[in-house]
Amino acid sequence: MSYRNENGLNLQRLPPELQASLGPLYEHKDHRQEYLSINEIHQGDAAQLLIQIEPNSISLSVWSPPYFVGKEYEAYLDFEGWQTLLSTVIACHFPIIKPGGFLVINIADILVFRDPTMPRIQAEVVRRKRSPVTRQDVLDAMQQHPEYNRYQLAQFLGCSEQTVDRRLNGNNIRGGKSEAQTRVKVVGGLVESWASAAGFYLYDRRIWVKDPAWENSQWASLSYRAVDEFEYLYIFWKPGVTKIDRNRLTRNEWRDWGSRAVWQIPSVRTNDDHEAKFPVALPTRIIQLLTDPDDIVLDCFIGSGTTAVAAIRQGRRFVGIELSPDYVELARRKVSQEPPRLLEKHESYQTDSSDERSSSPSLDVSAEHVDRS
Numbered sequence: 001m002s003y004r005n006e007n008g009l010n011l012q013r014l015p016p017e018l019q020a021s022l023g024p025l026y027e028h029k030d031h032r033q034e035y036l037s038i039n040e041i042h043q044g045d046a047a048q049l050l051i052q053i054e055p056n057s058i059s060l061s062v063w064s065p066p067y068f069v070g071k072e073y074e075a076y077l078d079f080e081g082w083q084t085l086l087s088t089v090i091a092c093h094f095p096i097i098k099p100g101g102f103l104v105i106n107i108a109d110i111l112v113f114r115d116p117t118m119p120r121i122q123a124e125v126v127r128r129k130r131s132p133v134t135r136q137d138v139l140d141a142m143q144q145h146p147e148y149n150r151y152q153l154a155q156f157l158g159c160s161e162q163t164v165d166r167r168l169n170g171n172n173i174r175g176g177k178s179e180a181q182t183r184v185k186v187v188g189g190l191v192e193s194w195a196s197a198a199g200f201y202l203y204d205r206r207i208w209v210k211d212p213a214w215e216n217s218q219w220a221s222l223s224y225r226a227v228d229e230f231e232y233l234y235i236f237w238k239p240g241v242t243k244i245d246r247n248r249l250t251r252n253e254w255r256d257w258g259s260r261a262v263w264q265i266p267s268v269r270t271n272d273d274h275e276a277k278f279p280v281a282l283p284t285r286i287i288q289l290l291t292d293p294d295d296i297v298l299d300c301f302i303g304s305g306t307t308a309v310a311a312i313r314q315g316r317r318f319v320g321i322e323l324s325p326d327y328v329e330l331a332r333r334k335v336s337q338e339p340p341r342l343l344e345k346h347e348s349y350q351t352d353s354s355d356e357r358s359s360s361p362s363l364d365v366s367a368e369h370v371d372r373s
């Protein structure tokens, strides 16, 4: 039996064991009429709503989940629940991504992972001179700069934030002896194993270098740890026909970021309406690189709606999912503020000479030929 199914996948090109397990998924037909509507932000739990998306319809899913770093919107999750959420959501993606399509996960390692089994770090502070800063100095500084937080006050007074807190409250903000130690938890391995179990293959990974987050770096003054300044993009591929089109980016774009592993993109300056937005440039690059106009882009942790905005600006359709009703409202508002855009046809790229698009021809390649050579 040798055939391409309706999704363009030649099942015979898959390893035999995958033919058996993946075949039924690619052939899956669900004749329900009620799928999640396109170009809308849907309120609900990603793990429950993803199964309501039309099978094999999503060209790209790009999202940034809760990172398990203590944000308000993830307070309902313990570490086990967080792992269950992510593994379930990843597994729910396999049936809905188009064969040859991509799932892109933006995530960072957990830098302050509480671990009661970790031995206490025996820190010998070399310059253990008592700080001359008094309680009155702190109170004066607070009066002078009421808008300063603890870290800014410490910087202003030339002492550690621990000293500020000790002078004000007589306690140690890093916790007493009974507090669990914290360590770094790398998440890439977890994400890769969940995606592999779902049927995806890790196709690429990139690093997003953002602004150094000094403010969040509770240890900047008392350890050898680095500040938080980069995140990952893991790009997973669902086996199938993938169009490789060098005309999606200009020559300059290929040179500056399309072919580069490290992306320098400033963080969002004001997280005034959402705790953890990513900059619109991040999903925009992924969308430009991996999709064509009119394709459907999914974000199942859409927060303030950044991915939908990026999709609209690139002439793509979108599906957004978000648990928090407040963020749903925010995302819908952002979407409604985007001027309606005529969907460009892909051919228009070829004639856009001002853009210096690459002259290399488009290639349709089968799964085996999709690599970086």
Ligand SMILES: C[S@@+](CC[C@H](N)C(=O)[O-])C[C@H]1O[C@@H](n2cnc3c(N)ncnc32)[C@H](O)[C@@H]1O
Pocket (backbone or CB within 6 Å): 044, 045, 046, 047, 063, 064, 065, 066, 067, 073, 074, 085, 274, 276, 277, 278, 279, 300, 301, 302, 303, 304, 305, 306, 307, 321, 322, 323, 324, 327
């Ligand atoms: C890191 S933020 C995403 C921010 C988004 N990229 C932006 O630019 O605004 C993660 C989002 O996931 C949402 N969330 C948490 N648990 C969820 C769940 N089970 N289903 C859907 N959304 C969830 C949170 O409310 C939060 O808005």
